[in-house]
Amino acid sequence: MACTLNKREGVVYEAKMSFEPERVEKEVNAICKEIRKSAKIPGFRPGKAPINIIKKQYKDLIEENLVRALVPEELDKAIKDVGLTVISEPLIEELNFDDKNNALDCVIVFEVKPEIDIKPEDYESIKVTKTVRKITDEDVDKVVESLLNREAKFEEVDRPIEKGDLVELEYTAVIDGNENSGSVVAVIGENQLWPEVDEALIGKKKGDEGEVSFKAAEDEKYGDAAGKNITLKFKILSVKAKKLPELNDEFARKFGAESVEDLKKKIREDLEKAEADRQQEEVEDKIIEELLKKVEIPVPISLLKMEIQAQAENQIMRLAQFGVDVKQISPQTIAEMVKPTAEKTVKVKLLLEKVAELEGLEVTDEDVEKEIERLADMAFGGDTVLARQSLEERGLLPMVRQDVLRQKALDKLIELAEIEEMEATEENKKDESSNPAEQISS
Structure with missing residues (x-):
């Protein structure tokens, strides 16, 4: 068996392999005998078909098994002899199998682990x-504050809206002439509403109504309304203040x-x-x-x-x-x-x-x-x-x-x-x- 390894480009190598006819013939005969055991060929009982008929009808299967039987072991030996480390599945680029002359030649391509020039x-x-x-x-206290806020509850209050309050309101918005209505619940001062609306709500109480008009800036926070004229009428349905839990052992x-x-x-x-x-x-x-x-x-x-x-x-x-x-x-x-x-x-x-x-x-x-x-x-x-x-x-x-x-x-x-x-x-x-x-x- 002859095997020549050549570097192509970068970390890509090729192996050109050629096997002796005697070895190929011996392996082919062994493969044919194995196939014959279960082959169903008209006119012959299982296991009795002549080898030449098996070779003719199962050429592709014989070729597949032949490659599997001969190539991996010999390729592995050749690679180890030169100290390469293969990192990809070797692929058969060319394959020539002449069953009449028992000749098998192939070209295998694979990647190797690159040599890194470092000392x-x-x-x-x-x-x-x-x-x-x-x-x-202070860092610890900030985390404690975060935990307290996460466990906080909102309770309804009868006073003007302040930053941090949870407010529910119904509204009608006219954006460049297009009207839509709805309701929203948001915490004031947390950038959950447009800043102009936040500002208009501060100081208002439950039941109050109001109106705010402005031209939205070209800013992504305004979404589809960016750069458009907006008039928003609202009515405040509820005002709730945040109540933090007591910081104790419980x-x-x-x-x-x-x-x-x-x-x-x-x-x-x-x-x-x-x-x-x-x-x-x-x-x-x-x-x-x-x-x-x-x-x-x-x-x-x-x-x-x-x-x-x-x-x-x-x-x-x-x-x-x-x-x-x-x-x-x-x-x-x-x-x-x-x-x-x-x-x-x-x-x-x-x-x-x-x-x-x-x-x-x-x-x-x-x-x-x-x-x-x-x-x-x-x-x-x-x-x-x-x-x-x-x-x-x-x-x-x-x-x-x-x-x-x-x-x-x-x-x-x-x-x-x-x-x-x-x-x-x-x-x-x-x-x-x-x-x-x-x-x-x-």
């Missing part, structure tokens, strides 16, 4: 800064705390963890950005396609959660939307795998178990058995192992980096990625 000195002592923000009592117990002091302690811990996670993410991002500037990383088409598909599915789920009718969005549009991020993700994964290789990092079974436990806490209510079963059924355990390896590489990069701390200012503070009040209630 330890490229990533050792990378200098980055991280912003550090100290969690204050209130704290609603959020899994024993007392107000315990609630504030828990909030502070959550805020500090969120801040630590933010700092970690900031450092990771900056180190990766610095490395990507130094290293050229080819992006294999096969890996890019898989990453685009994964990110597109996640994007569709997120859009659906926000009430978007994803059926109205073409798959091509979503794919184009996520392509730049997917391309960078592939580069980062390949980069981290190379760092892991250079640093001799390995993933133990214990590492995998810890990651399964983490995933179980996130999505399976802490049930590690169920989490493992789900990962195994979907064939994702190898992916979990790779994720752990990449994280180890990232941790190593952070360990080797020179990190300068910079106190966060009002200008460079970042919004938290999640709502601490939501964390407390979960």
